[in-house]
Every structure is written in structure tokens, then in C-alpha cells.
Amino acid sequence: MEAKLLSRNIIGVDxxxxxxERCREKIDFEHEGANGKVYLKKGDARNLSFIKDEHIDLICTHPPYADIIKYSEDIEEDLSRLKISDFLEEMKKVAKESYRVLKKDRFCAILMGDTRKKGCMIPMSFDVMKIFQEAGFTLKELIIKEQHNCRATGYWKTNSVKYNFLLIAHEYLFVFKK
Ligand SMILES: C[S@@+](CC[C@H](N)C(=O)[O-])C[C@H]1O[C@@H](n2cnc3c(N)ncnc32)[C@H](O)[C@@H]1O
Structure with missing residues (x-):
């Protein structure tokens, strides 16, 4: 929606x-000067073979946070079905493909959060950050985004009192440069 409003051409992949379908509904509007072309593609971020090398000006991506929230039951390619270690392994392929399709000197923004296991922090966002750096990106910005009232907040609030830990109230927007 934002891309269309800003008159940028965009390829949305999920x-x-x-x-x-939700995306299709959101972009179904007319607004003066909003001329961005939107191409929605059912596809896997690990294999963007329909995009040539160095063709993209900006990547914005918001992967699942491993299996913290499951986005489907039976879609094999869905990374939200993977436990953290397998998820991180697959994110290496996402980072590699992102690097391949992005033009040089352009940016790749990725929003990523953390979780807890047995009451202790699992800072998997930093693992993802390292994976993108290892794929060749440099970290241009690290932006902290507050997050409140998410679908899972009630669950975490109850457990934080019961097991004495702090609520995770932020996630990270990593902005990488190729
Ligand atoms: C945190 S949601 C982000 C949703 C939406 N793009 C946004 O930013 O609001 C994660 C999305 O990643 C999608 N997803 C999971 N595995 C994927 C994969 N291998 N390739 C592309 N998208 C995937 C899920 O279907 C889900 O819609």
C-alpha cells in the first residue's frame, strides 16, 4: 500500500x-498521484529466480520469528513452521537471494524480533543480523521498534508474572547496504 502511495513499483512475495489476498485487498484503491505498479507473487523468499541479478532498488522484508507465530499449517515452504535452528539455516538462503537481486549501493531492511525459552532470552534477531552480514551486506542502521499489544502479548504477560521475566517490548529493524 505504501509503495503504491509513493508511486514506487513493487513486487510482493509471500x-x-x-x-x-490481504495485500490485494489493501492495494485496491485509487488515489491521485499514487501510480506505483504492484505485482503480487506467490513465491519463496529463498528462491527469487523470477528476478534477475541486481534488479531491485529496495528490499523490505518481515520474516516470521521462527515458529513463535505459525502463519500456516500445511505450506511446506512456510518458514514459520521451523524451529529456531532450522529457521536460521533457511534464512541464509533468504539473505543470499536478497543480496543477489539487490542493486549495488542499495538497501535491504529486515524487521526481526526475539523470543524466550525457559524464561531466558533467545536473541535470534542478532543471529539473523549476522547471517545478512555474512551474505555480504553491511549494517547501515539498527533501529529499535517498540511493539505492544501483539497477538501473543496476553500469553507472555501471564507467563512473565508467573515465571518472573521482563516482557520483550521491542524488535529490530536492520537496514543493510549492499
Ligand atoms: C511476520 S509476517 C509478515 C507479513 C507481512 N509481509 C507484513 O510485513 O506485514 C511473515 C510472513 O512471511 C511469510 N513467509 C513464510 N515463509 C516464507 C517464505 N519462505 N517466503 C516468503 N514468505 C514467507 C508468511 O506467510 C507471513 O505472511
């Missing part, structure tokens, strides 16, 4: 038909 493995889930539901996400694609």
Missing part, C-alpha cells in the same frame, strides 16, 4: 495465498 508463500501464503491468504497473505497475498
Amino acid at each position: 508463500v501464503n495465498d491468504v497473505a497475498i
Whole structure:
């Protein structure tokens, strides 16, 4: 929606038909000067073979936070079905493909959060950050985004009192440069 409003041409990729359909509904508007062309594609961020090398000006991506929230039950390519270690392994392919399709000197923004296991922090966002750096990106900015009242907040609030830990109230927007 923002891309269309800013008159940028965009390719939106998701493995889930539901996400694609929601996007289709959101971009179904007319607004003066909003001329961005939107191409929605059911696809896997690990394999963007329909995009040539160095063709993209900006990547904005918001992966699942491993299996913290499951976005589907039976879509094999859905990374939200993977436990953290497998998820991180697959994110290496996402980072590699992102690097391949992005033009030189352009940016790749990725929003990523953390979780807890047995009451202790698992800072998997930093693992993802390292994976993108290892794929060749440099970290241009690290932006902290507050997050409140998410779908899972009630669950975490109850457990934080019960097991004595702090609520995770932020996630990270990593901005990488190729
Ligand atoms: C945190 S949501 C982000 C949703 C939406 N793009 C946004 O930014 O608001 C994560 C999305 O990643 C999608 N996803 C999971 N595995 C994927 C994969 N291998 N390739 C592309 N998208 C995937 C899920 O279907 C889900 O819609």
C-alpha cells in the first residue's frame, strides 16, 4: 500500500495465498498521484529466480520469528513452521537471494524480533543480523521498534508474572547496504 502511495513499483512475495489476498485487498484503491505498479507473487523468499541479478532498488522484508507465530499449517515452504535452528539455516538462503537481486549501493531492511525459552532470552534477531552480514551486506542502521499489544502479548504477560521475566517490548529493524 505504501509503495503504491509513493508511486514506487513493487513486487510482493509471500508463500501464503491468504497473505497475498490481504495485500490485494489493501492495494485496491485509487488515489491521485499514487501510480506505483504492484505485482503480487506467490513465491519463496529463498528462491527469487523470477528476478534477475541486481534488479531491485529496495528490499523490505518481515520474516516470521521462527515458529513463535505459525502463519500456516500445511505450506511446506512456510518458514514459520521451523524451529529456531532450522529457521536460521533457511534464512541464509533468504539473505543470499536478497543480496543477489539487490542493486549495488542499495538497501535491504529486515524487521526481526526475539523470543524466550525457559524464561531466558533467545536473541535470534542478532543471529539473523549476522547471517545478512555474512551474505555480504553491511549494517547501515539498527533501529529499535517498540511493539505492544501483539497477538501473543496476553500469553507472555501471564507467563512473565508467573515465571518472573521482563516482557520483550521491542524488535529490530536492520537496514543493510549492499
Ligand atoms: C511476520 S509476517 C509478515 C507479513 C507481512 N509481509 C507484513 O510485513 O506485514 C511473515 C510472513 O512471511 C511469510 N513467509 C513464510 N515463509 C516464507 C517464505 N519462505 N517466503 C516468503 N514468505 C514467507 C508468511 O506467510 C507471513 O505472511
